Amino acid sequence: MINYSSRSADTICAIATGMGDGAIGIIRLSGPDAFPIADRVFRGKKRIAEMPSYTAAFGKIVCPEFASSKEVSEQILDETVVLVMRAPHTYTTEDTVEFQCHGGTFGLSRVLELLVTQGARIAEPGEFTKRAFLGGRIDMSQAEAVMDVIRAENDAFYRASQDQLGGLLRAKIKGLRNIILTETARIESALDDPEHYDLTGYSDELADIMQDAYGEIMEMLRRSNEGIRMRSGIPTVIAGLPNVGKSSIMNALLGIDRAIVTSEEGTTRDTLTETIQLGNLMLRLTDTAGIRETLSRAEEAGIRRSYASMEEAELVLLVLDASRKIRPEEAELIRKAGTEKTIILLNKEDVDGARGKKEAAEELLSVLNSDKQEIMEDDSETKDRHALKQIEITELPEILEISAREGTGLSVLRQKLEERFLREGYRADHEPMITSARHKEALVLAAESLSRVQGSIRAGMPEDFLTIDLMAAYEALGRITGETLEDDLADKIFAEFCMGK
Numbered sequence: 001m002i003n004y005s006s007r008s009a010d011t012i013c014a015i016a017t018g019m020g021d022g023a024i025g026i027i028r029l030s031g032p033d034a035f036p037i038a039d040r041v042f043r044g045k046k047r048i049a050e051m052p053s054y055t056a057a058f059g060k061i062v063c064p065e066f067a068s069s070k071e072v073s074e075q076i077l078d079e080t081v082v083l084v085m086r087a088p089h090t091y092t093t094e095d096t097v098e099f100q101c102h103g104g105t106f107g108l109s110r111v112l113e114l115l116v117t118q119g120a121r122i123a124e125p126g127e128f129t130k131r132a133f134l135g136g137r138i139d140m141s142q143a144e145a146v147m148d149v150i151r152a153e154n155d156a157f158y159r160a161s162q163d164q165l166g167g168l169l170r171a172k173i174k175g176l177r178n179i180i181l182t183e184t185a186r187i188e189s190a191l192d193d194p195e196h197y198d199l200t201g202y203s204d205e206l207a208d209i210m211q212d213a214y215g216e217i218m219e220m221l222r223r224s225n226e227g228i229r230m231r232s233g234i235p236t237v238i239a240g241l242p243n244v245g246k247s248s249i250m251n252a253l254l255g256i257d258r259a260i261v262t263s264e265e266g267t268t269r270d271t272l273t274e275t276i277q278l279g280n281l282m283l284r285l286t287d288t289a290g291i292r293e294t295l296s297r298a299e300e301a302g303i304r305r306s307y308a309s310m311e312e313a314e315l316v317l318l319v320l321d322a323s324r325k326i327r328p329e330e331a332e333l334i335r336k337a338g339t340e341k342t343i344i345l346l347n348k349e350d351v352d353g354a355r356g357k358k359e360a361a362e363e364l365l366s367v368l369n370s371d372k373q374e375i376m377e378d379d380s381e382t383k384d385r386h387a388l389k390q391i392e393i394t395e396l397p398e399i400l401e402i403s404a405r406e407g408t409g410l411s412v413l414r415q416k417l418e419e420r421f422l423r424e425g426y427r428a429d430h431e432p433m434i435t436s437a438r439h440k441e442a443l444v445l446a447a448e449s450l451s452r453v454q455g456s457i458r459a460g461m462p463e464d465f466l467t468i469d470l471m472a473a474y475e476a477l478g479r480i481t482g483e484t485l486e487d488d489l490a491d492k493i494f495a496e497f498c499m500g501k
Helices: 034-041 105-117 127-134 140-151 155-165 168-192 202-222 224-232 246-254 297-312 328-337 357-370 380-389 410-421 437-458 463-481 487-495
Strands: 012-015 024-030 042-044 055-062 076-085 096-102 234-239 272-278 281-287 315-321 342-347 398-401
Touching: 012 105, 012 127, 024 034, 024 105, 024 127, 034 042, 034 096, 034 105, 042 076, 076 105, 096 105, 127 140, 127 487, 140 155, 140 168, 140 463, 140 487, 155 168, 155 224, 168 202, 168 463, 202 224, 202 437, 202 463, 224 281, 224 437, 234 246, 234 297, 246 272, 246 281, 246 315, 246 342, 272 410, 281 410, 297 328, 315 328, 328 342, 328 357, 342 357, 342 410, 357 398, 398 410, 437 463
Parallel strands: 234 281, 234 315, 315 342, 342 398
Antiparallel strands: 012 024, 024 096, 042 055, 055 076, 076 096, 272 281
C-alpha cells in the first residue's frame, strides 16, 4: 500500500519539452530547494524567492561563481522567462520553477547540468506526476491518464483520457467505495452495539443497495473492451498464402513501405508487427509468413509463428488473390482462424479477370466443404486438421474487395472494423470509459465480491460474514485510484512515463 507521507527531500529537475530543436525548451525544477537553487542561477530584476506564485520574470541563466563579476555576460548560458509556482498549488504540490529557454538539445542540457551542480538531481521518468500522486493532488487513475492524453492518437481516446484526467473515473470509484464503506460501518456498528442499532429487515435493503452498485460496475465492464481497444489496439494478423499481397496491404495501411515486397514467394519469413491508426481504432498489425510447404527451416519456423499469431489474434485479415482460383490451403486457413474473427480481403481486384466477391464466395464454399471427409495421415497435427474438416461451413466471413496497389477498399475496411469493434464508441454521457486492463481487472474482482455478498444474503448468512466480501470489493476498487496499490506496482506504472512528466 502506498505511503503518502514518504515524500522525497530531493529537488528534481528535467527537460519537460520534447528533445530536439524548437523555439522554446522548458526545464522544470521541483522540490523543497527549488527557489534557492533557481536564485543561484537566475539573474533578473526580481529574486525568485520573493516573487508571488504564478508570476513570471525575464532574465538570464548564469554560472553562479561568476554572478558577482562585472563580466557576467561572458558566463551567460541562456536568456529565459522564469515561472514561479508556490506549494501546495502546483502540479507536484511542491515549490516549482520552470525556465522557458531557447529550444535546442545542447543548450538545455547545459542548463540542466548547471542545476545539478547546484543541488538538484535529474528526475526519474514520471517522477513529477508521481509526486503529484503522493501529494494527494491526483489519484492513480488520473496519473495514468496523463500519459494517455499525451499518447492519444484519435479523438475518442483523447476525450476519454481527458475525462479520466479530470476525475470522472475517480468520482465514480469514490462514490462506490463510500457506499460499500457506509454499509460495512453500519453492520460493524450493529455488531458492536446491538442495543442502539437494529438490523431487522436490513438484509433486503442491503441486497438492493449492492445490486445497484453491482449494476454500475457491470456497466463499466460492459464497455471496457472498447476502451481497452482504443488504448492498446486490437491484436490483428494478416494471413494468407505467399504472394497474395499481405505485405503490400500492410504497407498500404501503414502508408509507408515497412514490409519487403517482391514477386518471389517466401519473402516474408518471420512475423512483422506494427501499430496503425484507423479512425478511432488502433490495430497491432502483424504481417505473417505465407503458408506453404517448404524445405527452408527458417521459413518453416516463420510459418509456425504465423499459426501461433493467428490463434492469439482477435482479428484475422485473410488475404486471397482475386486473380487466381481458391486453393485448399486457403480453405484450411479459414477453418483454423475461425469465421467469427476473420475478414477476407479479396486483393488485386484491379487485375484483369479478377473474380468478384460473389464468385469467390461460391468457389470458397465449394472448396471448404468438398474435402470434409478426406482421410489424412495418423499423427496429432493432421488429426487436428482432419477434425476441422469435419465441420461443414455454410456461412463465410465477410469478404471485402480491395487493391493494395491502388489503395482501393481500405476506407471500407476501416468502416467495417469500427462497426465491429466500436459499436458504441465514446459517449459524452458523464460516465467513465474504462481504457486500462488494470482497471478492468480491479472491477472484475469488485463485481465478484459484490456478487458473493448478494449470494450470502440470499443464503441467509449472518451480517458479520457479509463484511468480508464487502471489504474485498472496497479494496479492489481502491486499486484503481491507488488507495490500496502496492508500492512496486506504482513504481512500475510511473516508470512507463516520459522524462520530465
